[in-house]
Amino acid sequence: MKAAVVGAGWAGLAAALRLRDLGWETTVFEAGRTPGGRARSVDSAELGMRIDNGQHILLGAYTETLALMRGLGIDPEQRLQRLGLGLRSADGRYRLQAWPWLPRPLHLLAGIAAARGLGWPDRLALAGLMRRLRRRQWRTPPEATVEQWLQAEAQPGRLVRLFWRPLCLAALNTAPSQACAQLLAHVLRDSLGGPKSASDLLLPRTGLSELWPADAAALLDMRYGHAVRRLAYLPTHVEIDGMAFDAAILAVNAPVAQRLLRQCPADAAGPAFLDRLDALDYRPIATLTLRLAKPWRLPWPMLMLEDDPARGWHGQWLFEQLPDRPAIAAGPGPADKPACPEAPPAVTVVVSDARAAARLSRSDLSAGILEQLRAQAAALPPMPEIVAGELLVDKRATFAAVPGLARPGNATPWPRVWVAGDWTDTGYPAVLEGAVRSGRSAATAAAAWTSARGTG
Ligand SMILES: Cc1cc2nc3c(=O)[nH]c(=O)nc-3n(C[C@H](O)[C@H](O)[C@H](O)COP(=O)(O)OP(=O)(O)OC[C@H]3O[C@@H](n4cnc5c(N)ncnc54)[C@H](O)[C@@H]3O)c2cc1C
Structure with missing residues (x-):
């Protein structure tokens, strides 16, 4: 059986791994060049180092994510720092x-x-x-x-x-x-x-793509740089940009899933399903990464900051970047630079639900956070000299976790097509564990449906 997985975020990769384990021939289409989706590593020319697309924390309760890592032969305790x-x-x-x-x-x-x-x-x-x-x-x-x-x-x-x-x-x-x-x-x-x-709080010791997505991608048929545009739903198969598959899992965000599903034939349940995808609203997260001249040893790797938007102080958390991350050499144009063993010292400051912060210019937001750091970190050892800073704002970091959402499950009105992602009905807010669970359950459902029809 052949499956297409669209999207190589944590949901898509988790789905593709499960399908592979079930014996499916699986092709993963990813618009970007890196596995991991929103939770991926990014090469920052500004900083001359590899950073994350925003600071992420995992919890000890992320049992399926940790099981998936172990299934890949990765010891989670090696790649994550466990804090009480x-x-x-x-x-x-x-x-x-x-x-x-x-x-x-x-x-x-x-x-x-x-x-x-x-x-x-x-x-x-x-x-x-x-x-x-x-x-x-x-x-x-x-x-x-x-x-x-x-x-x-x-x-x-x-x-x-x-x-x-x-x-x-x-x-x-x-x-x-x-x-x-x-x-x-x-x-x-x-x-x-x-x-x-x-x-327990689990902090990545590696870049997010290197936590497990890169290990998963190495086992899969990956098509990077391929943004899927066409989905044709036929009685016997689905076509993804003209390529035929027995089933497809759309592990993309809700707006892209909606755009692809709209190309399926009219179905009585279709409009209601597509409306549910439309009902989601989104919230940004801003992350300021500061590359420092020397390590700044904090008394605890993540410290709370008290935001005060009226003063331009939007920071909510200060994280020390753990030292054993892979890094790229300093300097501009890092895309083709090989990983070097030691990352330069860095800290990140995180702003969640960053709607007000995102309305500021980048320089004003960064300057306000630096002023806040100087005021609120006065009791800490002095912050070393800042070598460079990079502010990333992910405008659609997560869906707004408001009451009364009717999030869809993995099944769509079109039986050969499933959806997966943190926005599906996982019981969780938009988090990594939800994405992994959603990907795995979509793959299990696709395989079960196919074998129930006697075609598996
Ligand atoms: C800044 C930030 C901080 C966060 N912090 C945390 C945290 O601390 N803890 C936590 O648990 N969660 C956190 N999250 C949430 C977490 O990152 C997400 O829940 C998770 O990554 C979602 O994974 P996903 O696979 O569902 O979607 P995505 O990661 O969005 O994956 C979708 C993939 O589909 C690809 N794609 C889109 N369109 C197409 C197309 N047409 N063709 C092919 N590919 C396509 C995209 O490029 C992407 O790779 C954070 C998110 C952000 C942005």
Whole structure:
């Protein structure tokens, strides 16, 4: 059986690997030149180094992603740095750290009780809400936003500012006033409700493409630089830009999937399905990478910043780039430069739900973040000299995780065509684990459908 996978993001590659394991001949079409999609490595001429298309964090709860890596013969512990659950602010005034030597959920309760920067009313409110969430099986009122839910649960303002808002922005890339409380509760269920390791934070030690997508791509028939434009749906097969396949998985973003599916023959269920893809709205993420003259050893690899848009301070997190990433040599025109073993020292500053930040000029946004860093990182060892900076703004970083979304599953009204991606109905917000799960389930469904028809 022959399958086409359109898109070599984490969903498309996960789908293609599963189809390959099931014995399918699989061709992956990718418009870009690098595997990984939104979670890919980018060669920055500005910095003379390889960076990520935005800082990413994984969680210990990303079980399918970690299983996929192991299936490729990769030890996730080698390529990811595992940190216990901990939130610390750059100014040192706030710190909430789970106690890893205690059993669950005591490890978290002890961390809440000992949190720096929270008063007793905050600590009791947080512990109480976690207990209630667990008792209610991680269910929140239907259609509630995070803000409405936190108000109904009487969460104090300081706790919202220091804990809930940063968590909501980081996990859902959507402001609490608009974000879906139930999706946030799903993230909490899988991380805090799972085994203790599920709430660990996993930071890439390599570039995102080198984490596993490049290993996967090496096993697959990859067609880079091929942006698929035509999808012909025929009674016996599908044609992708004139090439015939038994099935196709569209692992592209929702607007591209919609554009391709519109070319399928009219179907009674078609318009409603396509409308669901249209209903998604998007939120940007901005990432400022600073290449430094010397390593800046932070007390914790990710530190919270307090944004204040009125002052032009949009940074929310400061990350130290782990040193063992592959790098390209310094200097302009890096596309043809070979990887060299040591990456130059760098930090990144992340702005989630960056709609206001994205309206600023690049230089104003970067200057505001630098001013913010100097003010809020004053308690840290001094920041080394900045060699160069690059600001990446991904305008459609994730869909807006608002309540009431009717996200489609993998099946489309056209049985030989499936969709996959973080925007499908994974139960998660737009995250890597959702993309991987979606890709794998689309491939399993495609193979099951084919064998049920007796053609597999
Ligand atoms: C800046 C940023 C930070 C993020 N941070 C995190 C984080 O910390 N943790 C986390 O879990 N998630 C994070 N995410 C979300 C995560 O990156 C996505 O959920 C995930 O990468 C989506 O994968 P995907 O395969 O569904 O889609 P994509 O990665 O978008 O893959 C789609 C692929 O299809 C290709 N394509 C499009 N059109 C065509 C065409 N016509 N023909 C061929 N190919 C085509 C694209 O080039 C792309 O490679 C972040 C995202 C961004 C942008």
